[in-house]
Amino acid sequence: MLNNNAYANIALNEKIKSENLTELDKNLVTTLVYGTISKKLTLDWYTKPYVKKTKKWVKNLLAMTVYQIVYMDRIPTSAAVDEAVKIAKKQGDQRLSGFVNGVLRNFTRSDLPSFDEISDSTQKLSIQYSMPIELTKKFIQNFGFDKTVKIFKSIEEPSKASLRVNTSLTDVTTEFNKLAKEFEVSLSEISPTGIVAPSGHFSDLLDFNDGLITIQDESSQLVATVLDAQPSDKILDACAAPGGKTVHIAEYLSEKGHIDALDLYDHKLRLIQQNAERLHQIDKISLTKLDARKAFETFGPDHFDKILVDAPCSGIGLIRRKPDIRYRKEITDFDALQEIQLEILDNTCKTLLSSGIMVYSTCTIFDEENYQVIEKFLAKHPEFEQIPLTHERSDLVKNGCIFITPDAYQTDGFFIAKLRKK
Numbered sequence: 001m002l003n004n005n006a007y008a009n010i011a012l013n014e015k016i017k018s019e020n021l022t023e024l025d026k027n028l029v030t031t032l033v034y035g036t037i038s039k040k041l042t043l044d045w046y047t048k049p050y051v052k053k054t055k056k057w058v059k060n061l062l063a064m065t066v067y068q069i070v071y072m073d074r075i076p077t078s079a080a081v082d083e084a085v086k087i088a089k090k091q092g093d094q095r096l097s098g099f100v101n102g103v104l105r106n107f108t109r110s111d112l113p114s115f116d117e118i119s120d121s122t123q124k125l126s127i128q129y130s131m132p133i134e135l136t137k138k139f140i141q142n143f144g145f146d147k148t149v150k151i152f153k154s155i156e157e158p159s160k161a162s163l164r165v166n167t168s169l170t171d172v173t174t175e176f177n178k179l180a181k182e183f184e185v186s187l188s189e190i191s192p193t194g195i196v197a198p199s200g201h202f203s204d205l206l207d208f209n210d211g212l213i214t215i216q217d218e219s220s221q222l223v224a225t226v227l228d229a230q231p232s233d234k235i236l237d238a239c240a241a242p243g244g245k246t247v248h249i250a251e252y253l254s255e256k257g258h259i260d261a262l263d264l265y266d267h268k269l270r271l272i273q274q275n276a277e278r279l280h281q282i283d284k285i286s287l288t289k290l291d292a293r294k295a296f297e298t299f300g301p302d303h304f305d306k307i308l309v310d311a312p313c314s315g316i317g318l319i320r321r322k323p324d325i326r327y328r329k330e331i332t333d334f335d336a337l338q339e340i341q342l343e344i345l346d347n348t349c350k351t352l353l354s355s356g357i358m359v360y361s362t363c364t365i366f367d368e369e370n371y372q373v374i375e376k377f378l379a380k381h382p383e384f385e386q387i388p389l390t391h392e393r394s395d396l397v398k399n400g401c402i403f404i405t406p407d408a409y410q411t412d413g414f415f416i417a418k419l420r421k422k
């Protein structure tokens with residue numbers, strides 16, 4: 001991940017599958033990987049005084065070991081250091097294993113340095129919360145210093161497990177009562193279809209297999225509510241994979257309603273199919289491999305009652321669950337992201353019936369991909385107007401849009417805007 005830009009969840013799952021590990025070891029390796037990744041800049045800062053220049057794998061090994069020493073209570077320091085030395089030896093380099101041993105011994109003999117030693121406040125935030133400096137500056141520019149600190153702190157909290165109930169097959173109370181027998185569950189504060197728990201492997205449950213419940217973040221569950229699908233609506237889900245929102249919307253349709261779900265890749269369309277089959281919604285969904293920017297050429301004018309553009313975005317709102325996102329260079333190319341987002345809206349909007357509804361959503365929290373996109377779209381398309389959104393939690397509504405930062409309800413960061421063709 002750190003060397004080859006691999007996605008943490010995919011690379012880790014593949015590795016875990018290829019090894020014969022006990023459940024305990026699977027959990028340990030997952031904690032080590034996610035912990036080290038989410039704290040990498042802090043960990044490198046801790047060892048910096050003892051390391052001038054070294055190979056990447058040595059730096060990563062040191063970071064993983066220091067993670068255990070500083071952040072994990074149940075691994076004795078001596079065990080963490082011994083393992084690191086063994087790993088270095090296994091790499092076949094005696095000199096480097098001595099170096100690893102030396103650095104770690106020096107580190108453990110000294111007091112843990114305080115972040116207050118860093119005089120520049122932006123630099124301090126960047127190191128303390130392991131957020132690349134450019135991204136830290138971006139957060140401060142967008143939210144101000146204090147709100148940035150709140151967001152960074154909340155990102156360090158463990159993610160909740162978040163479920164959505166398939167209300168076309170069961171109801172929230174029934175599922176809640178069943179789950180409460182086994183887990184410490186509570187109702188979502190923001191989504192009427194949501195149930196949350198501090199943790200838990202819900203995908204192993206029978207009700208998950210049977211499609212009565214699914215795993216979906218609470219904030220993302222609000223999209224289908226905002227779209228407000230009516231039973232016989234014809235709907236375009238322009239960027240649909242893996243289909244979390246497609247299946248949710250389908251649950252509100254009768255057999256007269258229909259969703260055209262698009263995505264760029266076959267393997268991603270298969271994920272929508274699997275989700276839709278499990279939740280018993282596949283009959284209402286057509287899957288098409290298509291660039292959403294070609295929707296008009298394919299479907300023509302006045303085709304859909306409703307359109308969802310759940311746009312490709314930087315995904316910064318997901319940082320708590322996907323800590324590796326922060327190091328990806330491509331996520332800070334906001335101009336390129338905004339261009340694609342506008343192109344998708346520009347093209348798909350032409351397929352909407354008059355008085356039709358278009359919902360634009362992202363799992364990011366920077367203005368360039370959210371409010372600016374809506375502003376620019378409306379400036380170019382006077383035939384559209386914004387429909388101001390409301391929510392019983394009024395702090396979720398900003399300038400007529402749903403806007404959730406990860407610190408507000410410990411959910412993913414999210415943005416939703418609703419537009420109508422006049």
Ligand SMILES: C[S@@+](CC[C@H](N)C(=O)[O-])C[C@H]1O[C@@H](n2cnc3c(N)ncnc32)[C@H](O)[C@@H]1O
Binds near residue numbers: 268312363
């Ligand atoms: C934010 S994700 C969608 C999540 C999905 N709506 C859900 O709820 O599960 C964005 C998706 O857009 C797809 N995508 C990116 N560019 C696209 C394009 N030009 N046309 C269609 N899909 C695109 C990506 O492959 C990705 O699966």
